[in-house]
Amino acid sequence: PPFALNRKKEYGNVNAAGYVEWLMPFAGEIRRVLRDDGSFVLDLGGTWNKGVPTRSLYHYEVALALTRNLFHLAQEFYWYNPSKLPSPAEWVTVRRIRVKDAVNTVWWFSKTEHPDADNRRVLTAYSESMEKLLENGYKAKQRPSGWDISENFSRRHEGAIPPNLLRIANTESNGQYQRACREAGLKVHPARFPYGLPEFFVRFLTRPGETVLDCFAGSNVTGRVSEDLERRWIVCELSEEYLAGSRFRFGDMAAPA
DNA sequence: ATGTTACCCGAAACAGAATG
DNA sequence: CATTCTGTTTCGGGTAACAT
Secondary structure (H helix, E strand, O other): OOOOOOOOOOOOOOOOOOHHHHHHHHHHHHHHHOOOOOEEEEEEEOOEOOOOOOEOOHHHHHHHHHHHHOOEEEEEEEEEOOOOOOOOHHHHHHOOOOOOOOEEEEEEEEOOOOOOOOHHHHOEOOOHHHHHHHHHOOOOEEOOOOOEEOHHHHOOOOOEOOOOEEEOOOOOOOOHHHHHHHHHOOOOOOOOOOOHHHHHHHHHHOOOOOEEEEOOOOOOHHHHHHHHOOOEEEEOOOOHHHHHHHHHHHOOOOOOO
């Protein structure tokens, strides 16, 4: 959904005060259509209290409200976008009393305590040092921190289990969607997901043939990802112009209706 | 009193082209 | 094929000046 930014984007943002009240009706409907073992993933960027260099707690208020009686919090993730600009400028680059804000919280909610999930679908390559460790062997013993590390630790699996910090740069500049929008004179959506973000959660939390819903679709990266991963998908978007542009993600180069 | 616009400030990543 | 270069992108904030 749109974040509670002080500087509004062209699609219009909601203020931090009242954000929970605004979001709750959507959350209720999402719960209604969600399978019992389904997941609800919510990407919420942070924001600042107007006029002062202190942080709003609105995204935590959202999490508290949603876990009161609608959802369980399965896990929280952080999307780290290393290519974020050093902003907000007033506090970060002018007065230099804060550092740049480069993570979004991504809340993973579920209807029951055991949503369908499998981290073997999102394994990553082993790090260089883990590769060395697997090559040279590993001495099983109790570590100083108290961890009991067994021989099993030197077994090579299919890959490394990812952390809940997702490092995904958002720098795409010349994709099919952007080029086609420019040619057609349609506005490029000003806040798109990098492909890898929805990809991670669709892989992790759904299986082929299952259905993904994005009710704040924007330029429909989620739909494109779901299509590629052979999931069924349904998206909603308020702006017909963004929806028209999103058709370019599917090779539909005809002038959108 | 309230809304609008211009201005200011700056770091890193990455795709794709060019070069070695 | 590996490296280097080029162009483009990124869910901002306050403030001053001006308009309604």
